[in-house]
Amino acid sequence: MITAKPRLACIDPPRLLAGLDEAYRLDRVGHLTVHGQMPALRADELVALAENIDLRGRGGAGFPFAKKLTSVIESAARRDGRCAVVVNGSEGEPSCLKDTALLLHTPHLVIDGAMLAAEALGAEDVCVAVHRPDVEESIAAAIAERAPSGPRLWVSRTPDRFVAGEGGAVINGISGAPAIPNGRKIRTSDSGLGGLPTLLSNTETFAQLAVAARMGALPYRSVGLPTEPGTTLLTVAGKFVMETPTGVPLTYILDLCNLTPGQGVLVGGYHGKWLDPNSIHATTISRESMKKYGARLGAGAVLPIPEDTCPLGETARVTRWLAAETAGQCGPCFIGLPALADALGQVERGGGQSAVDNVRAYINSVKKRGACSHPDGTAGFVTTALDAFPEEIESHALGLGCGRPTLGVLPLPEDSQPLALPPGPSAAEPRREREPRGRMEQLIVDWSLCQGHGLCADIIPDVLQLGIDGYPASAKMDVPRQLRAQAVRAVRRCPALALRIEE
Template identity: 65%
Template sequence: MSGEPRPSLGCVGAPRLLAGLDQAARLDRVAHLTTHGQMPRYRPEELVDLAENIDLRGRGGAGFPFAKKLRSVMRSARAGDGQTAVVVNGSEGEPSCLKDTALLLHTPHLVLDGALLAAAALNSEDVVVGVTRRDVEQSLRQAVAERGPAGRRVQVTLLPERFVTGESTAHVNGLNGGPTLPSGQKVRTSDRGLNGVPTLFSNTETFAQLAVAARLGALDFRATGLPSEPGTIMLTVAGNTVVETPSGAALSYILELCGTDPGQGVLVGGFHGKWLTPANARAAEISRESLDRLGARLGAGAVMPLPMDTCPAGEVARVTRWLAKESAGQCGPCVRGLPAIADVLDEAIRGGGKPALEMLELRMKAVLKRGACSHPDGTSNFVASALRTFPDEFRDHALGSGCGRRVLGALPLYEDDESPERLLVDWTLCRGHGLCVDVLPDVVRLDLDGFPAEASMVVPRAQRQKALRAVRRCPALALRIQD
């Protein structure tokens, strides 16, 4: 990630997850205990009941009930040898999300509290936090050192920064020493995850909410927010401001608090989310029920208003191209389908006419429910939502008149992902030695014959040094890096 952006923080009402940050920029162990107090003990059944009573759900995007995850891991452990693990997903694979980064930078002990509480209930020996930022890694390692011996192994692992790193099987594959790519198999981490044992996998905010609820108890936790969705929610607004708000707050008020408004529309849920029209954004509340009624979902909590002075079609095309480059490269819908969607979308907004828009619809449908992970579906649905929300914009561009506005980059992307370097294979020289995949497993995949599966592969910034080493180690001199 270029520049490692640090979010500004805000609250609606009294903070819970962000409590104490008015006194210090980062809560060390002493400040954390002063603010929150000691963590109580919970028996396994009590922790499940707590999660169920407050309707705690995963805050990484899917919103799966946390109590069901706990029960599933317990059930798998009983069916096996009893071993379990806990994994905290501290990666946020897209630039629109910074809430978990904010928690890990400013209140890391709250996250560790929740993870260790769950580990105690599951009798897990290992707690592993997977992150993608160096500053977050440093903050967590410092927090682990501040706690001293915890009775359980707490590890912090740095993974590659890519969009699919947060997918559960990709994340666990990376922690297990393999490529950080989705497995493509329908294997639940609750059955087989870290080191092959049943694993409780959830994101940073979920564990922080669990730690707050364990201290407050279900009744006091439910005193804030909606009766049907109690507690607070962390949002990232416009890619730069993290806000903690009670559920049920008006979206328009959150935008106003952050110095903005619905503009031409609001993307909710990140780059795999849905667009709200300005009218719907003004009517929306921060809750599952409200957003469901409007055809959207909160997902990982990203809220991105589109200003009036930028081109919606161009912004959507820019993000679609980035999503295509973030492909895991494991299946046809990702490798070929997403670039094809980006190409046809570019053609359409450059005046490709009605045939280009019709072809775009066909390309979007062609990738649905065919990918090794949900990335093709999410990308296709993002474009489809934009076409429904800005129909006149896309029609005018396709017919040649356009909107006359520049593309300002209002939807945040990592700066150095606009023109990433690529690793190129010279097929006239390659002899299939396979050393490149040993050095660069997150970039290079081999086909059944032992040769690189692709001739051109994106090299994330964090992988550049390994890519250079792969080029130097190739005995056939068949690799090179191109800007």
Template identity: 60%
Template sequence: MPRLLAGLDVMARLDRAAHLSVHGDLPRYGLEDLVQLAEGIDLRGRGGAGFPFARKLRAVARSARSGDGRCAVVVNASEGEPSCLKDTAVLLHVPHLVLDGALLSAGALGAEEVVIGVTRDDVEQSLREAVAERGPAGRRVRVSRLPERFVTGEGTSLINGIDGGPALPNGKKVRTSERGLSGMPTLLSNTETYAQIAVAARLGVEDYRSVGTEKEPGTVMLTVAGTTAVEVPLGTSLAYVLELCGTAPGQGVLIGGYHGRWLPPASARVAALSRESLTSYDGVLGAGAVLPLPEDTCPAGEVARVARWMAGESAGQCGPCARGLPSLADAVDALVAGGGGAALDAVQARMRGVRRRGACSHPDGTAGFVASALAVFPDEFRDHALGSGCGRRVLGALPLPEDESPERLVVDWTLCKGHGLCVDLLPDVVRLDDDGFPALAVMEVPARLRPKALRAVRRCPALALRIQE
């Protein structure tokens, strides 16, 4: 039974009244009680780093006491990762859980202000509506609009943007718990983390721990194939989640987004969705993105596309980002184009050149993504380097924002039998006529729905569908 997504089987969005009907009133917690709750459920940040929430609370409280007592709470709702939409789903459909968690934390810390940093129009509108539904209590909450970029989600970048500066990392090794919003000690965590603490505050430690694993209790939000947001208990089989979402490990699964790691098919079939299990396969849960790579796309080409995009998303403020990442993308492109054995050596050299040298984690994360791909797809990259390649097109199974020039789903009327499986998978694309056949022979497919379109093509019993660029 879902926790964060409870009630969405009845309505698409929980307003304030529906939220209270589903979840009940939010208890008050003092600082020490909230810290003990977070420790009791071992709540860790759900944005990538997995830092213990209780330690953040203590650090902010300690910094505030050593200063003038002032502090702030900030929700990182930027989600600039193009393969992720789990936080977006929470903010669009159950925004009051996030507000609950943020206001609960602010009350425990004595924080004067809660700020939510967002990058999307629809998310901003949903939050502003939720804040208005709170009446006077919502006056403590401010929604701040920021640029929609990958690096916006970095902690100092988000704080800089909210404070009116450029939304770029400052490169300084200063924790936001010591100096964050307007120079105040700041509790900064992502959307899902605040929603989880709001659920835990109502359930208590024992009931919260009734799902998940002994070491990692509770549920986790995931984005599968860049299109489907799901909530599952921690420790759930990765293979089961993929099957539930109508897909399979394929050639491998990228876990954790574009700063994540690849799992080969054999590992993906036995791994569980927990930090402990994924670590044993050299994987990370990261931002909760689960991206299976279909059999009919080129792994090397997919990795090259993402490496190029990541190079363009850098802050451009330090050498490893401004020069190193574009050089790494060039080296990957040269390898994929058949640059010979020297091309593989060049990729390795470029990765060594950016690691542990950046002002933020972006160079390390991008290099780690490429290194993991080389380890999981060694034959693919070797064949490309030697000029033979794999003969497959790059279908864009790893979603990128620039893919908004849509491909088309084409129906072959000589084969179509009206089974209707395509509309089950693509209700936003396919419409049926009165006879149960697709109403159009050619339909545009937005980039975000490409993985589902590929599944529709593979599942058509009559082989009547194809993707046309």
């Protein structure tokens, strides 16, 4: 559970954080005093506003909000006109607190944006999905402060997990199903809450919409870059939530927080990219600037790593946590990520060049094969660390180390548990023969053919726990003869997997 309280800051003039210099939390009266009444907009007017200000999703992908609105409108028109709105406040990224800041301190701004969209679309339900109990209490209090009119407004607390913040996982969590991404790609604009076309977007996105609707497009565009107007929220070092106009130098943001670039800065969170010190000095808070260095702001996390901590140790620590956050839907995630974390640990402990080669092999084996984006994001996180800290990687691999402790500066949940690696040999240990368990057969699955459909999810509890000898090529599982039919049925659900039984 992440319970850290954000420390607020802004580069004037504040918009999303307006009024919070005088009050810890804006109740309904305080909110209306600061922001004024909310106008009503038709669906076409809302789409035009989102296009004029180039509003993008602030949860990570940066998808154009106007296109998302249009998709919901078109999907609802093909049905009976019914639809829903969901605010994704499920901030499972430990390095991000910006959505928490909005929902704790100025919840009515977020609700205003969601209700504006719901009324324009004719939606029946508006649900705010959150992880934290204190955020749930804040939203519940805000709902109680509002007049009961318009679409039904409610808050839902979903499981506090990294993968539970993905759009499909949020819908599943609200609906009472396991809060994991859908194995099959299902657009929430076609089928979301209750099977209805659903407008699902990030907390900050709805808050920005509420600000823009009050201001109008031209005043909204008066700050920031002409190509990326307005402000954005950043979480710096896992502590500070800062509102800044776009275009501000990244080093200026760090200076305001009394921080330095150190050995590098991770932008975009734990599925993000490390920027080296030279790149940092040329980078501004904008999509185009980040794109030059293969990075993106994502959910707005900015994480400098100081000079006195071990970058490989920090990377290995986060990778173990990411591996433990698997959705358990496919081999690349359930098996590949723990194997990747184990191999990275072997590098940290002086496993030689072969350990580094193993890390790169596992990275290649999981990319573009997962049932969701978690394997790709985690593999990318490790890849960017290998590229950003080559000397430290080499020194550790040779057994020399870098002489610095791992201080844990990259934030993780307070109650996070060490990764339990999958059964079978580690990268440095020889295989130990298992005790015979009666007449056995071998089930051989070629995980390299996995296409991430998520169809093989039920073999995770039923078969894989029986023992795995390898990844990413063939996984050989000793299966008691009485479980043969069950194992075959489980694996054959996925046509992409090769299967044979050997005695």
